[in-house]
Amino acid sequence: MLKTGKRERLELYKDRNTQVLLNKFISGEIGELEPVYDCxxxxxxxxxxxxxxxxxEAEAFLNRLYEAGVLERRLYDKIIYCPECGSANISIRYCCPYCKSFDITRSALIEHVKCGYMDVEENFRKGNKLVCPKCHEELKKEDVDYRKAGVWCSCKDCGKSFDIPVTAHFCRDGHTVFTFEDAVIKDVYAYRLREEVKEEAAVGWFLIAPIRDFLVENGFEVESPAFLKGKSGANHMFDIAGYKGTKEKVTVIDLATS
Structure with missing residues (x-):
């Protein structure tokens, strides 16, 4: 990762909220942080x-940790919001493609293998049996005597039949009906602590923080992380740099765990 990314992360490790959340990951209390749905x-x-x-502030906080490379995320779901009132209390309606009514019925299509007759299941049903309306033969075994050939829908308002309904959304709060074209759709993520920063995070607050505090208490001015220019002119990053009065004599510390 880029040094600027590490610098941002080390700054985040100083933040109490970051420390509390990362401690839950490192301790195993949280393996993956999944969102909870509220209607x-x-x-x-x-x-x-x-x-x-x-x-x-919760999502913005998680996004900062993600952008700094502390957390990784995966797409957990997509949520639909009402374009009028912003409510997430949305239901899906399957509608007639002709009149757009959602008062439709759905039936299984059945084909009699022997005679080839096809109709909705209700027209085959005779009590607890399936009987072909054309040849009157009883159908006993699926995929032998008959097969299910899909679904067939009927609209109770206009009376037309069709195989594929159209989808609409209904806002239960604002009573607005809207389609995919107008829907507000937002990605929702689950988060995990990146494996490569677990050690870095642990060093960042379990080790660096008390050392930094000790130096400050003893009169040092402290930078953490610190970037110092070497003889070649290149900048070098250290976990901690401490000095008193002048930067001509600087104590630098880099930490590692094993």
Whole structure:
């Protein structure tokens, strides 16, 4: 990763909220942080909300950790919001492609293998038996006497039949009906701690923080992380640099775990 990315991460490790969340990952309390669905608010991260103290800041907090390379994420779901009121309390309606009514029925299509007759299951049903309406032969075994050939829908409003309904969304709060073209769709993620930063994170606050505090208490000015220019003119990064009064004599510390 880029040094600028590491610098951002080391700054984040100083933040108490970051420390609390990462401790949950490192301790094994959280393996993967998954969102929790709320029918009114959409997806939430209650664990993070409890840490940052403000539900509206939870996603921004996680995004900062992701962009700094501390967390990795995977697409968990996509959530639909009403384009009028922003509610996540949305239902899906399967509608007639002709009149757009959602008052439709769905039936299984059955084909009698022997005579080739095809119709909806209701027209084959005779009590608890399936009987072909054309040749009147009883159909006993699926994929031998008959096969299911798909589904067939009928609209109770206009009376037309069709195989594939169209989809619409209904906002239960604002009572707005809208289609895919107008829907507000948002990606929702689950998060994990990146394997390559587990050691870095542990060093970042379990080891660096107390050393930094010790130096400050003893009169040092401390930079962490610190970037110092070497004799060649190149910048070098260290976990901690401490000095008193002048930067001509600098104590630098790099930490590693094994």
């Amino acid at each position: 009114k608010l959409g997806y939430r991260y209650p664990v993070v909300e409890a840490i940052v103290g403000d539900a509206s």
